[in-house]
Amino acid sequence: MNYKWDWGIVFTSDTFNPLLIGLEFTLGVSVICLVLGNILGLAAAMGRLYAWKPLGILVYVYVDFFRTTPALVQLIWIFYVLPIVTGIDFGPVEAGIIALSLNAGAFLAEIYRGGLQSIGAAQREASHVLGLSRIQTLRYVVFPQAFRRVLPAITNVLISLLKDTSLLSVIAVSEITYQITNRVAATYRPLELYTALAVVYFVITYPISLGAGALERRLRLPGM
Amino acid sequence: MTAVSETGVLAVQATQVCKSYRRGVPVLTDVSLDVAPDQVLVLIGASGSGKSTMLRCIAGLETIDSGRISVLGQVVQDVGASGHTSRSSGGFRKGYREVGMVFQQFNLFPHMTALENITLSPRVTRAIPTLDARKSAIELLASVGLAGHETKYPGELSGGQQQRVAIARALALKPKVMLFDEVTSALDPELVGEVLIVMRRLAEGGMTMIVVTHEMAFAREVADRVVYMDAGRIVEDGTPEELFTRPTHQRTQAFLRRIESR
Numbered sequence: 001m002n003y004k005w006d007w008g009i010v011f012t013s014d015t016f017n018p019l020l021i022g023l024e025f026t027l028g029v030s031v032i033c034l035v036l037g038n039i040l041g042l043a044a045a046m047g048r049l050y051a052w053k054p055l056g057i058l059v060y061v062y063v064d065f066f067r068t069t070p071a072l073v074q075l076i077w078i079f080y081v082l083p084i085v086t087g088i089d090f091g092p093v094e095a096g097i098i099a100l101s102l103n104a105g106a107f108l109a110e111i112y113r114g115g116l117q118s119i120g121a122a123q124r125e126a127s128h129v130l131g132l133s134r135i136q137t138l139r140y141v142v143f144p145q146a147f148r149r150v151l152p153a154i155t156n157v158l159i160s161l162l163k164d165t166s167l168l169s170v171i172a173v174s175e176i177t178y179q180i181t182n183r184v185a186a187t188y189r190p191l192e193l194y195t196a197l198a199v200v201y202f203v204i205t206y207p208i209s210l211g212a213g214a215l216e217r218r219l220r221l222p223g224m
Numbered sequence: 225m226t227a228v229s230e231t232g233v234l235a236v237q238a239t240q241v242c243k244s245y246r247r248g249v250p251v252l253t254d255v256s257l258d259v260a261p262d263q264v265l266v267l268i269g270a271s272g273s274g275k276s277t278m279l280r281c282i283a284g285l286e287t288i289d290s291g292r293i294s295v296l297g298q299v300v301q302d303v304g305a306s307g308h309t310s311r312s313s314g315g316f317r318k319g320y321r322e323v324g325m326v327f328q329q330f331n332l333f334p335h336m337t338a339l340e341n342i343t344l345s346p347r348v349t350r351a352i353p354t355l356d357a358r359k360s361a362i363e364l365l366a367s368v369g370l371a372g373h374e375t376k377y378p379g380e381l382s383g384g385q386q387q388r389v390a391i392a393r394a395l396a397l398k399p400k401v402m403l404f405d406e407v408t409s410a411l412d413p414e415l416v417g418e419v420l421i422v423m424r425r426l427a428e429g430g431m432t433m434i435v436v437t438h439e440m441a442f443a444r445e446v447a448d449r450v451v452y453m454d455a456g457r458i459v460e461d462g463t464p465e466e467l468f469t470r471p472t473h474q475r476t477q478a479f480l481r482r483i484e485s486r
């Protein structure tokens with residue numbers, strides 16, 4: 001190996017400034033998708049567990065479709081095909097948010113469903129004889145317990161989601177992978193720049209994993 | 225043994241209750257049971273005879289196929305022969321408020337402290353201010369011998385302590401009728417006594433109780449009345465004295481022999 005590394009290329013404003021803009025997109029899209037994905041996932045889980053049967057089947061189709069097809073294909077399909085099918089035009093950022101939210105929502109739906117189901121009938125019966133309504137039982141009894149159980153799995157989805165925002169570079173969303181790819185094209189320094197990109201992903205992802213671990217410890221029940 | 229109180233209202237009145245889980249397999253067949261206020265009734269019977277199911281129907285955890293159940297004169301379930309539930313009575317479901325139930329496996333909420341377990345329902349279903357709910361919960365915990373355990377989670381308590389929290393939790397709603405389904409069966413033998421003491425005190429305090437148990441000493445000493453169930457029917461019904469010393473049915477005799485020899 002007589003490749004001459006030139007790390008200076010990473011530490012120039014020509015790399016830094018686009019990277020900062022990219023970070024805004026990466027983090028912004030992640031947060032929006034996380035919120036939307038959770039709402040969707042929770043609604044889907046409840047739909048499958050408690051709603052009218054046909055609605056449950058619809059949810060089932062959605063969840064399984066998005067879990068068994070690649071996120072990249074979903075993204076491209078939503079970006080190129082959906083506008084034609086629906087006649088609604090949306091930009092790459094919107095398409096990205098829709099695709100990643102739907103994708104995360106599908107995984108979260110299964111996680112929430114498993115979590116909700118893992119709280120057994122005994123807890124519901126105890127709630128029932130204490131006069132709690134179904135909603136009160138969900139809110140005070142089932143949910144807090146289910147959330148503790150699914151927290152590690154939700155963390156994994158969140159981390160995947162953050163990393164999957166890199167897919168948006170293929171539809172020219174200006175997130176960090178797109179920015180770095182552009183820089184590579186301009187400088188022919190892929191080794192340094194992609195290494196730096198990997199480090200950036202690590203730096204934004206790792207605290208999530210640490211934070212989730214801390215939250216898990218905080219929520220851990222004494223004696224359990 | 226169907227003594228009626230001065231007001232003439234029975235604590236629990238079950239009339240010809242029939243129940244099956246799967247079609248064709250009857251679990252309760254024409255069970256009629258009148259429980260007077262203040263009465264302590266011990267329900268015994270072999271495994272699968274329908275004791276839990278009977279309690280669960282009274283508590284509203286199961287719907288009955290036919291018959292009628294009232295609590296303190298309020299109809300909670302009334303299913304005619306056609307299988308339709310009559311909801312015309314204003315008392316429908318309201319009577320359930322008067323019923324507390326304690327389970328074999330405690331069923332405490334593991335993510336809440338002893339105090340939170342007890343205050344949850346008073347706060348959210350009766351709109352009792354948190355401070356008041358806490359105050360009565362602390363008193364209730366003391367009354368079941370658990371003063372100082374307020375902030376412990378169920379996982380930090382022994383089985384006997386958990387079951388006493390569960391009793392306190394049910395009592396927090398000031399029920400008129402308490403149902404106990406084998407509440408000492410999941411406990412280590414040395415912890416059974418502390419729960420029975422609480423139940424005995426409750427009985428002495430005038431609580432109407434229906435108790436499913438295999439603790440025959442408790443039945444003998446505390447019960448006003450013992451009912452023996454077999455295959456979904458009430459076979460024998462009398463004072464502890466009558467039932468334990470001169471059971472009239474062969475099945476009852478055989479059951480008691482089996483229990484005593486354990």
Ligand SMILES: Nc1ncnc2c1ncn2[C@@H]1O[C@H](COP(=O)(O)OP(=O)(O)OP(=O)(O)O)[C@@H](O)[C@H]1O
Pocket residue numbers: 245246251269270271272273274275276277278
């Ligand atoms: N959820 C259920 N679904 C189907 N069958 C049930 C259900 N619960 C109880 N059974 C059946 O109903 C019958 C009566 O059960 P139940 O639990 O009331 O008996 P039990 O007298 O309380 O018995 P044990 O002493 O074992 O607790 C049994 O044959 C049981 O298998």
Ligand SMILES: [Mg+2]
Pocket residue numbers: 275276277405406
């Ligand atoms: Mg039982």
